[in-house]
Amino acid sequence: MAVILMGHTKGGVGKSTGAVQVAIGRALQGKDVLLVNGDRQSSSFKSIARRDEAGVLPSVTVVAYPEGDQLRTQVLRMAGKYDDVIIDAGGRDSTALRHAMMIADVMLVPIAPRDYDLDALEDELVPLIEEIQAARGDNPLPVYAYLNMADPNRLSSDNIAARKVIAGFPQLTLTELNIVGRKAISGASANGLAVSEMRPRDPKAVSEVGALLSALFD
Known part of the structure; x- marks a missing residue:
């Protein structure tokens, strides 16, 4: 069982989209998944609600805990009942994000190759990571970043510049x-679908989300 946090202090970077894709992707692999919505916008909660309303299987259990204390208590209480727990938290420095960082096994940070997103790393996210790592002591949180909403050309100047930063x-x-x-990817997530369930099928989108799942679980 793993507790995976998709988080960032910056909104609009695609963390909810990523959380939904990872949660449904694992469910399609036969795993019992809990998706925790720790963002007050409730994007991931609404996505899974649409999946349920449409009767699409397999189902994903979703709960909403925007308050940090409640998120931490409930996730620790329920985690053992699931193969994977995916937490969608952040968009700002919130109690939900902070508590999620304290209990997660790994944190994924989607970063768009845009100036504002890169500025947010130095101004907000990195100081928060340092604070949480100090609080976790000898149990550091592995934090992995990846380019999200990137330019199609992997070697574009924006992509390369973002990676350098x-x-x-x-x-x-x-x-x-x-x-x-x-x-x-965005359309599938908004409707509570994995990209592999969307029709017409976008092979490149399926491949990219598949690479995300493989990086986490293979």
């Missing part, structure tokens, strides 16, 4: 994952 922060480990801002 991210690599300059030792508090995060930059992965080779490169998920493009594809309509198929």
